[in-house]
Amino acid sequence: MSALITLPLIDLSSLKDPSSRSQTIKIIQTACKQIGFFQVVNHGISESVTKDAIDTATKFFELPEEEKRRLASDDVLSQ
Template sequence: MGLAYETKREDDSLESQYHKGVLHLCETGITKIPNKYIFPIEDRLRNTLGEEQTAECVGLELPVIDFAELQGSKRSQVLKSLSKACEEYGFFQVINHGILHDDLANMIDVAKEFFELPFEEREKYMSLDLHSPVRYGTSFSQNSDKTFCWRDLLKLTCHPLSDMLPFWPSSPVKLR
């Protein structure tokens, strides 16, 4: 059974819980989606008839950036495509990046381990400071975002790695 929507009164009682993340909300046994996570109707993707649409319906395609072409004569074109993807979509797929499949799979496994840690462990890395070298939360800017995405995030600053690594979570050990 899917989650229903929160009423205004119920939603207000959960307000202090939003900053703790989606996983924490689920762990507390919520049965309804808090209004903080529901985009206003006017902000949702719609067709000309006013019906809500999916990306497939409007023909949106995920931009694909081929990093191998950064080394060749198409470098300028690839950089323009990358810039456009960032500005117009906010995300994209990178191919031919040189990261081994096993390394990617291990990284995903370790990330899952982090999100499976008890809330008290994940909570250590919560910060409203956008420039914090490590941030765990549900929104990039919890102070200004009117609507949160239904997700949790872990941001790890990597450059320069030798300076940032001491701030990274000590658990799970393989994260370092």
């Protein structure tokens, strides 16, 4: 039986407040070390941009393996 993990939810708007910035950074650091990922809210990215990113990722992962391999690159900065 696998253990359930609660996905940390981090409000990035708290980074603007000097009194909570340090605590938010610690929460991000802990999430990265213990779980490896987290969910953010109030990041300032529009809903249409996030929807487009999710749609594009979904289309990519639906591609046949051979097609995905043709798109692979060791250069993360390449266009």
